[in-house]
Amino acid sequence: MRLAVPDLVSPSYFPAIAAIDLGLAREEGLDVELELLYPVTDAAEALRTGKIDFLAGAAHAPMHAFPGWRGAKLVAALSQNMYWFLVVRPGLSLETLPGSRIGAAPGPDLGLRRLLATAGIAGVDIGPVPATEGAGTSFGLAAAQSLAAGLIDGFWANGMGAELAVLDGTGHVVLDARRGDGPPGTEAYTFPALAVTDETIDRNPDAVAAMTRAIVRAQAVLTAEPDRATEVGRRLFPAREASLIASLVRRDVPFYDPRITPEAAAALVAFGQDAGLLDAPAGYDSVVSRSFRDLWTVPRA
Template sequence: MRLAVPDLVSNSYFPAIAAVELGYLRDEGLDVEWELLFPVTDAAIALREGRIDYLAGCAHAPLYADSTWGEQKLLAALAQNMYWFLVVRPDLDITRETLAKLHDVRIGAAPGPDLGLRRLLEAEGVDLTGAGVTIAPVAGVAGDVSFGVTAARALEEGRIDAFWANGMGTEVAVQRGVGKVVVDARRDGSAHSLYTFPALMTTDRTAAERPDEAAAVTRGVLRAQRELRRDPSLATKVGTALFPEMEAGLIAGLIERDGPFYQPAISPEAVAGLAGFARATGLTDRELTYDDIVAAGARDLWQAS
């Protein structure tokens, strides 16, 4: 079986990676290999086409493969709430309260996540074109292990003025003194936080034809969530094997900080936020329902967990 993630050196999809690396999926009797497939928009197409079996990515990713949502289902939340940060140059005179004044900046953002930032800024009153705000991928990321870490490097080198990325890229930029956090979307406290979330997903066909396998994959990932909440130091074991030295040293702290958000349940409120975001941004014109988005029987697994 093939499980894809769009970003490796990150806390965003870490429970899925940890489920493989810590042997939790093997304990379920599964032979699963993970692979890096960036950007998540391409990964969603690969899932629809059967080139991968499972995807750990942003919850709105299926709409890049099919604007009607199509035959893909979310199995569990890897964590709650939209999980990216807006990080800017330290000398940029912008705060969360003055976000509407953002102007003449180059913001690095990956395809897929970028839509969350565009919607957030527009909702805050930023006229992206009129204010001279450009949002685009960071050159040199394709095939790299982490968009966020590469974005932090680009910010340090002055190739961009800000970036929108995961907690790891944010922490690297802050630790190096090259960036400051303006928006923490997960903890924002506004409707923005409910635009999307990291999720484990598969196709209707896989869920229908191999239900025991889909349930076993989900159980393994949920076990990783529980164990990481219980003992964040487990993340260091995984990080040491896969990450550069600095990032390996940071991962356990990020996992501990985000531990309260590592909950698998996908609430009706989360689905309503996701569906509203999808319509508002033009990803779909459908009125998506809970049953359209979430796999049948998934709630039983969350409750058992």
């Protein structure tokens, strides 16, 4: 089977990456190939057409390819809350953001657009980051490089891209969505999640359960031993990013919770409506599969 992530060199979807690379999915009896498929909107379409079996991406991604949340479900959260950072060049701030050029990937850009609108910040040019076309793109790395080159004034991207810009002195974080820097409620717009089609759930529920268990186990392993992330990074990341991933995972482990609550689903649906992805409300059972909820609370040690 095939699992796609829209960004690989990143902490965003790391529990899914670790579940495969550390052999946890294999221990659950599942043979899964990890694939980088950027952007998440294309990955959602690949899920719809059956090119991939699992999508570990933004929870709102299925809305891009499954109108009205028909045909796909979320089966577990990889972590909680919206997980991107707004990083801008030195000298720029939230107050001086109007008129600036901010790079954001298709799909995640909707979170920034809604957040800035809610905060009353207008006049920001949000668009693609140069040189991010193609299946092999790790967006955060490309965004950090474009900021360093002066091609953009800032970016909305994952913790790895943010860390690189801060360490290199080419940018600073002005908004950490996950930890509540935005207006109240904006941190709940979306979150990293595992999505599958209804067809896969019906046809192969054991495989979906196995992947869910592997992710819950990966969350537990990384929570107990964040340094295990380094061995994954050494196999999959460039050397510098491999040396940084454990510290980023350690920072994120308080959010490693597989549960998708009714409140989280309702906030996600409200965001989808506000962002123009949904034209009518969707209930919890349209968004989340109840079939695997018991796996969220099994012992993770």
